[in-house]
Amino acid sequence: MxxxxxxxxxxxxxxxxxxxxxxxxxxxxxxxxxxxxxxxxxxxxxxxxxxxxxxxxxxxxxxxxxxxxxxxxxxxxxxxxxxxxxxxxxxxxxxxxxxxxxxxxxxxxxxxxxxxxxxxxxxxxxxxxxxxxxxxxxxxxxxxxxxxxxxxxxxxxxxxxxxxxxxxxxxxxxxxxxxxxxxxxxxxxxxxxxxxxxxxxxxxxxxxxxxxxxxxxxxxxxxxxxxxxxxxxxxxxxxxxxxxxxxxxxxxxxxxxxxxxxxxxxxxxxxxxxxLMYMKGGDALYRYEVESTTTLPMTPEQIHQLGLSEVARITTEFEKVRQQMGFKGSLQQFFDYMRSSPKFQPKTRQELEQGFASVKRQVEAQVPQYFSLVPRTQLVIRPYPPYREKFEAGGSYDAGTPDGRRPGTFYYNAYDLPSRSICEETTLFLHEGEPGHHFQISLAQEDAALPSFMRFGGNTAYVEGWALYSESLGYAMNLYNDPCQRFGNLNDEMLRAMRLVVDTGIHAKGWTRDQAIRYMLTNSGESQTDATAEVERYIAIPSQATAYKVGQLTITRLREKAKAALGAKFDIREFHAQVLGSGALPLTILEAKIDRWIAAKKVS
Known part of the structure; x- marks a missing residue:
């Protein structure tokens, strides 16, 4: 999705x-x-x-x-x-x-x-x-x-x-x-x-x-x-x-x-x-955009190789889910089954919205265990308007206002219902809604002590990295016990890994649109509709999609670093407060902040 x-x-x-x-x-x-x-x-x-x-x-x-x-x-x-x-x-x-x-x-x-x-x-x-x-x-x-x-x-x-x-x-x-x-x-x-x-x-x-x-x-x-x-x-x-x-x-x-x-x-x-390699000056533009969106001095080739490594790792997890669901065919046949079986397709738009509302209730019941910082801004769930839905992502988030007069909005896509999957409701809500974009963006906007450029600005690697990291919290919350929902999470994580390969493939290696779509269909349960929209998105906005995985891997690594250094002193709520408490930081600045927090906690 x-x-x-x-x-x-x-x-x-x-x-x-x-x-x-x-x-x-x-x-x-x-x-x-x-x-x-x-x-x-x-x-x-x-x-x-x-x-x-x-x-x-x-x-x-x-x-x-x-x-x-x-x-x-x-x-x-x-x-x-x-x-x-x-x-x-x-x-x-x-x-x-x-x-x-x-x-x-x-x-x-x-x-x-x-x-x-x-x-x-x-x-x-x-x-x-x-x-x-x-x-x-x-x-x-x-x-x-x-x-x-x-x-x-x-x-x-x-x-x-x-x-x-x-x-x-x-x-x-x-x-x-x-x-x-x-x-x-x-x-x-x-x-x-x-x-x-x-x-x-x-x-x-x-x-x-x-x-x-x-x-x-x-x-x-x-x-x-x-x-x-x-x-x-x-x-x-x-x-x-x-x-x-x-x-x-x-x-x-x-x-x-x-x-x-x-x-x-x-x-x-x-x-x-x-x-972009086919556009005059496009190679230089792409190199700049990769560094700008990831906030790290990474080259397109480094991004591509990281993507290949992540695709291989997640593929092994897909095999485990295939076995857990008792599917006897190959992994590719399993993907075809998951993307085409009516069992996993919402029947109506109302069913899709009710599924997201149910996940929202489950997540909010567990938020206090993981977060000491919670936004005041409310979150609403809405479908995309019909005039937009064909070209939109499977879901997105529009920020509310700092005073709460306009709530944050989680938009879901009900276009071509057979291409949607109920297996991805949990992971999509965690990313776009709570505790993903809604928490991070709202908490920054509501913090009047921050300067405005930090309250309202940001960078893709942090913003999308946090949202992708938030999807992984569904494991601790026991939201992926259902193998269908676990498949949905892996499918979304695989999407972000494939983005590293496909975005760089298109803009630095000359991949065609159809070649990129085939790669995504071969390595995941993405629908043809979603894979097509994804690839056309990468063509339109080069490099933006590479930042998700880079940001998520950085935040996860920092959490593991803090756990190893602090042992019994580590508190997941404090860690999340450190990550979320200064607005969207470039990843090098975020790491320096977490390192200072670890050092201070050690001597406290």
Whole structure:
């Protein structure tokens, strides 16, 4: 079962801009402040400047000061502004005396430095020209995310007349950003830097699916169908007319321009080879992205070999489950049986949702045994909207707001029910919900003592590594005693191991789409639907999928290191509090923190 976390929906910025601001140089007054105060002043100034430049990120946090705009997401000026801000931030940081900071502040200093350096590397001319040329794809794209934002069930509020007026203004920004994205694609065409034919065709299909809906049937109409009491009768009539005019005159024409450009122009120039190695400059971009997403100095070849080793290990565990279930055929026949038998397929969408709700109850009953830190933010379970489900992962998580007004949401995919498996309900919920993404993201957001870039930012290796690690806690919780659920967990772990092989295979070794799909079907019980969606995801967002296993293996190794060093002093709840208590850390910084904790516990 494939799944994904959607922390930051402005996908063009995910890899490039985790933070960034425009800090003022320290003057005489600043020099009289403590090192802590100067550091956090820098963080505040940087974050406030970042939100002004990227108001969409404020919207996702529940900060509605800039809710009347989406910002400038794709222009050359935007990227140069981010580069200048990051350079100013780094200079201001290095003017501060790190040695005078406490241990927690040093962690914050180190994370800020790491992220800002990584941002700057992605904004250097050799990589920026490549990233600019790929503004959207079928997995991360404003064209699919904006409808959710605007639906009344996404990040944008619809509680007052002003909220509705802001939505109309955002629609204009949406159209402007679509045109800017088209301009970047055109520039890439001229420079020979183009996306894959597969990704472009998928985007065209996504746009066709939206455009065939009448405005009144679209997600954009959701707020009109559910006016709050605060909006009076006269305003409802006026806003209904204004929304219809905005959709027919601004949003739909922008979607049509994008579809027509991709179909009639860009597709003819798109590249046939799936991997970045077939794109001009793609080898360098992939090496950077591997290091950026794993937060470790690993090469594509190292990632590939690690994946092969993990695939071999997990295969032996599959054999044990095959025997436990009494299946007499080969392992490949066992995979075919598990992916095709109606016994393991949900009959209805309701059955699928009820299964996840049951796992939620079981997990929450055991949380106190493993966690001293538990988020206040609630978690809800919802299916993907029909217009999105075909191209989505098997599940994903959207963060709530720090004040709890919007809960965290675990989305599950009910598209093509025979391709779904009830065996994967436990492992999927542990990853996307509790104690996976929901715990980690919510705890960080709720910790007001953390600087904003640590509350709301992160890196894939930590975020996804924690979620994959969380799946393994199902063994201690006795949630995998049923061999069906154990198979589901192994299938998901195998998925992450295969990702190391397949992602690097596609982008560094020239694997084809079909070759990658065959590899996944041969080595796991993944359905054809899931394997196809997975491979097309790796093609669209290179390297992102490699970070899961790297992060999980690191966290598991650190736990075993702590257990060996502390013996009877080891407390799993304390370990989890250490891992979760500082937001999403680059893995080298996380290991240094755990080492300090181990040393302190030894002498306590």
């Amino acid at each position: 494939n799944h994904a976390c959607r922390l930051i929906l402005s996908a063009a910025l995910v890899a490039l801009v985790p933070a960034g601001g425009s800090a003022q140089p320290a003057g005489p007054a600043a020099s009289r402040q403590s090192a802590h105060d100067r550091l956090f002043d820098l963080f505040r100034q940087s974050d406030e400047a970042y939100l002004k430049r990227n108001p969409l990120q404020a919207l996702f946090r529940g900060d509605y000061r800039y809710a009347d705009r989406l910002g400038d997401l794709f222009s050359d000026a935007h990227y140069q502004g981010e580069k200048a801000a990051a350079e100013a931030d780094l200079a201001a940081l290095h003017a501060l005396p790190r040695a005078e900071l406490g241990a927690d502040d040093q962690i914050a200093y180190d994370v800020f430095e790491y992220q800002t350096r990584d941002t700057l590397r992605g904004l250097q001319p050799d990589l920026l020209r490549l990233n600019e040329a790929l503004p959207m794809n079928h997995f991360y794209g404003l064209h699919t995310q904006y409808p959710t934002i605007s639906s009344g069930q996404g990040g944008a509020p619809f509680q007052t007349v002003a909220d509705y007026e802001n939505a109309l203004k955002r629609n204009r920004d949406f159209a402007a950003n679509v045109d800017e994205a088209i301009a970047q694609w055109r520039k890439g065409e001229a420079e020979g830097v183009v996306d894959t034919q597969l990704t472009v065709r998928n985007m065209i299909e996504q746009l066709d699916n939206q455009l065939k809906l009448k405005p009144e049937e679209s997600p954009y109409w959701g707020p009109i169908k559910a006016f709050p009491n605060a909006v009076g009768v006269a305003d409802r009539a006026r806003l209904t007319q204004a929304f219809r005019a905005s959709l027919t005159g601004t949003v739909y024409p922008a979607l049509s321009r994008l579809r027509d450009f991709l179909k009639n122009d860009y597709l003819g120039h798109a590249r046939a080879g799936a991997g």
